[in-house]
Amino acid sequence: MRKSVSHGQNGWFLENNTVRLFLTETGGHMAPVSFFHSSKKPLEPYFISPWQDEHQIPERPVLRPMRGDFFCVPFGIDNAYRKEEHPSHGESAVGQWESPTVTIEGEDVFLSTRIRTRIREGSVRKEIFLKKDESVIYQRHIIEGFTGPLSLGHHAILAEPGKGRFLISHSPIRFGMVAPRREPAYRTQEYYSLSPSARFTRIEKVPTIWKEDPYADCSVFPAREGFGDVLQIYQRQPRAQGKPAWICAGAPSEGYLWFALKNPEILNSTILWMENRGRHQVPWSGRTCCLGLEDVRSYFAEGLKYSARKNPLSEIGISTSLRLKENQALTVPYIQGVARITKSFGKVTHARFDKSGVSFFDAYENRVEVPVSWGFLFE
Template identity: 45%
Template sequence: MKPEIRTVAAQRSWIVESQSIELSLTIQGGMMAPVLFCRDTKKPVQPYYVSPWQEEQVQIDEPVLKPLRGDFFCMPFGADNRYQGETHVVHGEPATALWSAADVSHSDGITRFSARMKTTVRPGEVIKRIMLKDAQNAVYTQHELIGYSGKTTLGHHATLSAGTGPGGMLISTSPISFGLARPAVPNHSVDGEYLSLDGSKPFRSLEKVPTIWKDPSFTDLTVFPARPGYCDIAGVVSRHAVPASGGKKPRGNSTLVPAWTTAVFPGGGYLWYSLKDPRLLPVTLFWMENHGRHGAPWNGRNLCIGLEDICGYLAEGLAPSARKNPISAAGVPTVVSLSPRKPTTVNYIQGVTRVPTGFDRVMRANFAPGSVRFTAASGATVDVAVDWDFLQTGTVT
C-alpha cells in the first residue's frame, strides 16, 4: 500500500513505522531524518542532523543542500563528478532528484518500504528498500542498482547532530589500515570553508591525526565537537577492505567480517552505530562541521558530523576517484564497476541502543548470530539485537 506522506521540516516525506521506530524519508533526495528510535519507551532518541535552513525562504543553488538531513544514498558520491562526458550534481541524482512508486507493507513483525528512481545522466534504475523489525532499533537499507554500466563512486552519507551534552560524542571504528585528510588547498580555505587537517600525511590512528599547525601538530578525531571554526574531511580505510589474499573480491558464501562505526553520546545515554561490508564500502569518511563554513546557506552556524561509509577517494568525486589516487595506490578500490548484466546491491545497517552510565568510547565489537556486543574502554558492555548477516544476505526475517 502507499505510505503516509507528511511535511517534515519543510520537506514532503514518507513515514515508515515499526513498533520501535518512526522514520521520515524525504521524497526529494530520499534523505532519512528525523528518525525516532526507542519510540516505545519513555526516552526516545533522534540522532540525525536536519539543516537549519529548512524553514527559511532562501535561494539554494546546490540541489543536495535543499533537503539536507540525516542519511542518504549517493551515486556518484562526492563533488567533482564530471566524468567521460557525464556531469553529475554533487552526490548524484539519488541524493537530489524525486523518488517515486513508494510502497509499504507490514507482516510477521517486519515493515518493508520501497521506492524507485530512474536516473538520466547515466541511465539506469535504483530501487531503495528500507526494512524495520519490531522490537529492534535498527534500520536495514538496501539500494539495488539496475541496468548501469561503468565506474562510479557511491555510499551512505549518515549525518548526526553533534553531541552538545556532557561528554559530547565519542567516536570509534573497527580496525583501520590508514587514513587521510582532504587534500590541501591554498591558504587552507576554499569557498568560505576553513580547514585544520594536514592532507599530505597519512595517519594510522584516529587519536593522532596531523594538523596544519605546529602546536598542536596532531588532533584527536574520536572526540566531537572539536576544532571550533573549522570544517574538515578525513577518511579511514577499513582493515578488511581488501581480502587477506590480496586477490579478487570473495564470492558466494565467503565469510563476511562486518566493519563498524559507533558514536557514543554520554550525555544522552545512547550509542549510534553503523555496520557495513568493507569489501564494497572500504572507506569511512568523517565530515566534521563545527561552524567552519561561511558561504550561504551555511553562514557559519552548522554543528554536525557525517560518518559516511563509501567507496571513493574521500569526498573528491568520481573523476579523482577513477584516477590513481593515494587510496587506490594502496590497493584499495575507490570506484565500483557496474554492469547491466548483473545488478549491484548495497546493503547497510544503522541503529541506536541505550548504554549504561559510565559507558564511554567503544573499543571492540563481537558478533554473534542475531546480535553484536559493544565493549567500551571502561569495560562496560551493551548487547544489541541486530540481524547483521543482512549485509551479506540482503534479507531480514
C-alpha cells in the same frame, strides 16, 4: 506509512513499534528518525540542516533536503565523467523518488521505492526494513542499468549532542588520510585544522596545520570550533569472512550509542566529516555543527572525476570506485541503529558478533548488546 511534510520537505513517514522515520521524496534523505518513539525518552540522533525551516533555497540541489542519511551514486562533489555531468552526490541524492510500496507483517515493515536516473541511464531501488523490537534500520540499494566506473556510499550525518561530545570508534583500519585541499581557506570560505593529505594510523593522533599543537584527537567531537575537517579511514578485512566492519559514535551525556554496520568488500572506507562551524558560505553561514560518518567507496568526497582515475589512494592499492559491466546489478546493504547506554559508558574499544546480534565494549568491559540480524549484509 503515510505521506506528509517534515521540515519543509514532502515525503513519507514509516514506523513500527520501535522506529519511526521520515524519508524525503526529493533525494531520499532519511530524517527525522525517532528510535524507541513510544517510550518516555525517544532518541533522535540525526542532523537536519537549519535552512530546512527557512525560506532560502540553497544553490546546490543536494543541500535543499539535506538531513540524516542519504545514498549517493556517484558519491562526491565533482562528478563530471567523460560526457556525464552528475550533480553533487548523484541523482539519487537530489532527484524525485517514486511513491513507495509498503508491506507489513505484524510489527515488521518493508518499504520499497525507486528512482530512474537519466544522466547515466538506469535505476536505483531503495529498500528499508524495520523489524519488531529492534532499534535498527536495514537498508538495501540495488543499482541497475549502470555501466562503467562508479563511486558510491551512504552519507549519514549526526546532530551535535545537546550537552556532551561524541566518542567515535571503529573496527580495525589499515591507515587513514586527511582530505587534500586544492584551494586556500580564504577562497572557499571553509576553514580546516588538519594537515592536508597527511597519513595517520590512529584517529586519536591526526596531524594538524599547527606547529604548536601538531596532533588532534579526532575520536572526540565537537572539537576545534571554527573548523570543518574531513578525513578518511580504510578498513581492514575482518579476520573471519562474512563479519561486518563497523563505526560508532557514543553520546553518553544523551544516553545513546549510534552505530553502522557494513560489508567492507563493498564499502571499503569511511569518511569522517567533522563540521564545527567552519563553513561560512550561504547557507552554512558559520553556524553548522554536525558529524558525518559516511561509509563509501570513493576518493574522499572529491567525486567520480577523481575516484574513477588514478589518485594517491588507488596507486597504493585502495579501490576508490567500482566498475559495473553492462546488465550487471549491484546490491549495497547497510545497517544503522542505536542502543541506550549509561553516562558512565566509555568509548567503544571492540565489538563481538554472534547469532543474536552485536555487543559493543568499552575499555572497562562495560557492554551493550544490540539485537540485529547482521547476516543481512552478506545475503
